[in-house]
Amino acid sequence: MIILTLLFGVSVYLPRLANPRLAIPGDSLVVLYGSSQPNPVSARLEGEFASCDLGSTSATPYDTLWRAVFAIPDLAERDIYDLILSTPEGADTQPNAVMIYSGWRDTLVFLHLTDIHIGNTAQELIRFRQAILEANTIYPDFIVITGDIVEAGEVSESPVWYGQFLEAAEELMTPVFTAPGNHDYAPATVMTNYPALVNPEPNYYFTYSDWFCMLSLNTGPIDPYVGNARCWGLSPEQLGWAETVLREHASFPQKLAMMHGPVIDYDDSDRSNTHGRDEFINLSRSYGLSLVLHGHTHQNRFFLADSTWVQGDVSVYPGTPYFLQELSACKPSRDTLGYRRIEITRDTILSFLEDQNRNGPPDALGSLLLWNLRVAYTYNSDSTTCTISVDNNSPRTFYRGRVWPRMNPAYEYDVLGPGRIVRMSPRGLTEVLVDSIVSDDTTILYIFPKASLREDKPQPPGLAFTGKGLRAFPGKGLRARLSLYDATGRLTAVLKDGLWDEPCEFALGFLKPGAYVALMDAGNFRMSASFVMR
Template sequence: MRGSAFPLFVGLSFAQAWLSYPRLARPALAVPGDTIQVFFKASGPTTPLYIDLLSEFGNISLLHDDPRAQDTLYSVRAFIPSAAGHGLYALAISLPAGTDTQPNAVMIYPGWRDTVSFLQFTDIHIGNSDRESRNYARAVQEANLVYPDFVIITGDIVEKGQVDDSPDWYREFLEISSALRVPCFVVSGNHDWYNWMYIGNEETNYLRLVNPYADYSFSYGSLLHMLCLDTGPDNIYWDFDSYCYGFRPDQLAFIEEELSRNRGFPLLFAMMHGPVIDRDDNDDSNTHGVEEFIRCAETYGLDMAIAGHTHEDRLFLSDGTWVQGQLPDPLPDQPLFIQTVTTCKADSGSAGYRFLMGDASGILAFTEGGSADLSLRLYNIDAAYYYNNDSTACAILITNLNGRTFYDGRAWPRMKPGPQYEVAGPGYLVRQAPSGLCEVAVDSIVPGTTVLYVGPVGLSEEAELMPPGLMQRGSRLWAFPGEGLYACLELYDPAGRLVEKPFCGAWERPMGFDLSHLAGGIYIAVLRTKSGILTAKKLFVIE
């Protein structure tokens, strides 16, 4: 049954070991000292059992109690050490019959924050063309830079879920998703039910490969609770419009029980593919359970229902009002129903995703520029990494074309293993993996350009200036990009903001520049051409 606490194992077989929960599309969220529940399927003995968390930054072996049979699964409690490092981990279980590893299955936060932020991706449509895979990979990169607490993905993972190519498309989705550095929660859409005729009557490939739980929920500490709902296949009409089925009676019972039990959360959300409410002149709303869902939303204080499907940015109130243009202030005290543009099945100017944020007082952000009709656009934020020859130094150039400032973002330079690194600019080094991967916190990603510099602690000055090169001698900076090269020398302050451009033009020889007029502190010098940054260096200016 949809809405059951257990996964749907339609068409699934298990020869060795298989993790049901947590997994990439339904991860566990925890803080050090927490206990997580692990569900798995196994053939043969369930002991000895080993449970490990795996990460490039370090692995953790988890203590656990004995497995117990529960319905069609085994369940076991695993204990997160109080000294566990934060980050996103793969989860591996090892049994006599075999092993299974799920990437991105467990997120350990340093602690639960008072403010939570997340992104909504929707309508991915892997398999429609190469564009969708390319756009989704880009969305993953942008999520890693913005670094929300988690991502939700509201359906239509592939173009057709029940054709011969569908398993490969789902595997491609999972492979791209595994590059995320934040957890993601996934529900299916009507396309995940489709056969070759774009008619849907089952979603076995999605359930087998992505997420065996059609309906479920999760919490972020005691601040946020999210219902994750499957709105089913198309409810076919003679005109073949894409009206998602909506909610069956068993789902409505699950929804009411979840909302009633969790109404004490300051933030109460539901995510789904098909919208509950849509506009009158082109109505693509769900066809079953709409009135019952709205009644539950109003009765138990649902803050927002988040949907995709229409490939449009739209906002509705629970009374059916379509809010367009500038948001009213304050918003009416009703549940909100939003839809978001496709993240992938459109060109870069139209594809996008939604940024949402809230705290104990309520929802703080869910639109851009105060407009009910606007979310973020894909390809509007980017981080470029410029390494020196041996990857012991890296200039990070972050470009943000959005009107929003993102706080506490992340950059991920992959440095040469060995040296201990430090950061100059508006950020700091969070941690460094033995492989050289560095997690760099970015205090604020403002509209425009932000520059950071990563280099070894206590780096000595170069003996000679070789192009492209930068060298500081006391209060003088020497620069030389190369003979005959047109380049600009730029100086950035500790906040990553441009201070001045001492020179732009063609270089014939090394040139020296006086720094004595600058206020004392740390600066970043950058040599840049039209094609990008050539090199960068941290400077120390003493007044």
């Protein structure tokens, strides 16, 4: 039986932020909800870049809930949408509940994060926001998080911690799916806050197109009869449900699973689940699972179905399924934090390991480390120019990533650097596609106005370093001097001294490596920009 606690008015059960719906234009959208006045029911999708009115319909009973089916318009734009459901009783909004893609693709990229532990200290939330910034820059198709969302899920502070997690996750530009961990039960053995506030489904699955299916399973609290940080595991009922789903999706070439407690662990402190291990391994072999993703141990480990622990460089990949554990994204264990990037096609797993040693082949400890991708946005006073620097200290070059400056919406913009503007929202959030974010390098993009959308709005002044040069403009018809100074304050060059009618570009290839300051002096005002030539 589905249980939904109605605190007030209408309440959406699914989809929601931590268990969203993936769709393309023309698909149907099923909404489960509770309401004492369920009909008529209407729905609307509100995204940063677009919105969709899904119209009104009549719902039908579904267990203890109501089930409404809506049609996604054929012209719906790609976006992550809030779902707004309305009945005569009121309305409920679920942020980031629906992801509409332009179409299905034959290659997927997704990120695996785990062990967030909001509430352990103040630092976990800071690190989670950094992980969100990195994820938005990599711009995967979706994200999975395998448990331990908070440090303790059943204490008085837990609702606040879950609220902080959800508020931060709303900043994601891509959908996220979660599974619970043993800390989401702690210190109890029954979990109430996680299903009420984050994701009501302890076991569920989602699909992408007709070729990718991901199971999400709840491995429960720490087994009180065993201890040693071993999760309870999987019940016969869960295993039966998993087999039914796998049988129904037997034609899908890529079938995966995610859960918190590991099915296989092997060292002097075994933390594998205490129930259902062998049965699940047999299921994964019988139904051809590709990957099984775990958290819990805060370690980066790679096991085969026969319990072989794969270590060192991986030049030749053995047969699937692979059982992967992941570093905590936010709670330090041996001072290492990270997450995994997985690229998969209909036919094969393209990558799930990184070459952290920089010696050629990927290694079994090859996750992406947190803070190795740093993004800085520097705006002028009225957000009409923005310099974006992306420092990529990871071993991977990221292709077709994104940066997301929030610009003054009164202007149209151009980009200097390896990217192009895809679109800008009415509130100024600008999606910039970055062709490549090169490994062990800094990528710099400069966003500047090309024309005003209002005739009474002149092109604003600006001064910015673009990676290889300077772009400067004091204002049309103004006289100004643009000078360069080195780190000692010594004048290095005067780039222009005179009347300006339009923005100018200045190449800086003549400068030696080092730190410099550009100063634009227009008499009644000055602008400066610091930069480093490499």
